[in-house]
Amino acid sequence: MKKEFWNDSVVVITGASSGIGKALLEELVMYPCQLVLLARRAGDIAEPETKHKDCVLHRVTCDLSDPSSVQDAIEWTMKRVDRVDVLFNNAGITAHGRFDSLTMEVYQKTFATNFFGPIQFIRGLLPLVLKAKGNIVTTSTVSALYGVPGRAAYSASKSALHAALESLRIESLLEGIGVSLVCVPYTDTALRTSGLTADGKVLAEAPAKGKRKSAKEVAQVLMEVAKDKEARLVTFNLSGKFLEWMRFFSPKFLEKILYKKLYNDFKTH
Numbered sequence: 001m002k003k004e005f006w007n008d009s010v011v012v013i014t015g016a017s018s019g020i021g022k023a024l025l026e027e028l029v030m031y032p033c034q035l036v037l038l039a040r041r042a043g044d045i046a047e048p049e050t051k052h053k054d055c056v057l058h059r060v061t062c063d064l065s066d067p068s069s070v071q072d073a074i075e076w077t078m079k080r081v082d083r084v085d086v087l088f089n090n091a092g093i094t095a096h097g098r099f100d101s102l103t104m105e106v107y108q109k110t111f112a113t114n115f116f117g118p119i120q121f122i123r124g125l126l127p128l129v130l131k132a133k134g135n136i137v138t139t140s141t142v143s144a145l146y147g148v149p150g151r152a153a154y155s156a157s158k159s160a161l162h163a164a165l166e167s168l169r170i171e172s173l174l175e176g177i178g179v180s181l182v183c184v185p186y187t188d189t190a191l192r193t194s195g196l197t198a199d200g201k202v203l204a205e206a207p208a209k210g211k212r213k214s215a216k217e218v219a220q221v222l223m224e225v226a227k228d229k230e231a232r233l234v235t236f237n238l239s240g241k242f243l244e245w246m247r248f249f250s251p252k253f254l255e256k257i258l259y260k261k262l263y264n265d266f267k268t269h
């Protein structure tokens with residue numbers, strides 16, 4: 001019988017206290033595996049009601065925007081697990097505001113959380129991922145595929161992450177690891193109440209209009225991607241594919257559409 005992929009695996013989830021990361025946790029606790037759960041509020045992560053008896057949870061309090069906290073989390077993890085089969089690089093924040101209204105502190109905080117922290121963390125745990133010939137699965141966004149209006153800091157931080165992880169993927173071509181970037185569409189989570197306004201206050205915005213995925217649906221896709229070392233850039237739906245292709249075929253047309261579709265988003269910020 002084929003071994004279930006997740007059985008006996010060591011899985012790291014950043015941003016496991018809310019939204020997509022929490023949904024990953026709720027799916028994965030059904031397997032006999034070890035889960036390393038990172039977040040600033042890791043201490044508040046409750047034991048799920050239904051859980052496999054041999055699933056072990058390790059909670060690690062970590063602020064990705066603070067290099068010393070990230071270093072502590074790396075050392076803590078390395079003392080407790082001897083390999084990493086899947087690293088879900090999932091934690092992140094959004095920042096809403098026009099290019100010229102976002103303060104430099106907001107650009108820096110967004111990059112600290114979405115780029116420098118994840119890079120430091122992945123870099124630190126890379127020996128354990130290499131040892132397992134594991135997978136690094138990043139929860140990214142279609143906003144990483146093109147600079148989206150009203151999201152300069154968010155788009156830039158996520159697309160910088162794409163570039164760095166693509167470099168890693170090529171450099172480790174012969175090492176047997178997977179590095180994938182999953183561009184998630186609008187999903188029902190706390191993202192719009194946990195991010196930053198242009199001047200650095202906590203965002204309090206209504207959910208995006210139109211169709212949204214549930215965190216569970218997204219978690220299930222991320223888990224499938226984690227099984228596929230050939231997965232590179234994954235988009236979910238037509239709007240993701242549209243952005244992916246139009247940036248090459250007709251950026252002018254794409255920019256007009258983004259201007260019109262997101263006008264209210266950036267004119268009001």
Ligand SMILES: NC(=O)c1ccc[n+]([C@@H]2O[C@H](COP(=O)([O-])OP(=O)(O)OC[C@H]3O[C@@H](n4cnc5c(N)ncnc54)[C@H](OP(=O)(O)O)[C@@H]3O)[C@@H](O)[C@H]2O)c1
Pocket residue numbers: 014015016017018019020021038039040041042062063064065090091092093094113139140141142183184185186187188189190191192194
């Ligand atoms: N929701 C969407 O529509 C959507 C679309 C595309 C991509 N995404 C991406 O999905 C990922 C997960 O976000 P979500 O939608 O699930 O939002 P969420 O509900 O706000 O969850 C974000 C998670 O990231 C953690 N986090 C934030 N800042 C952190 C920091 N400084 N250090 C450590 N952990 C931190 C949070 O934990 P603590 O607050 O406890 O630290 C939380 O667990 C993000 O990378 C986001 O960019 C979301």
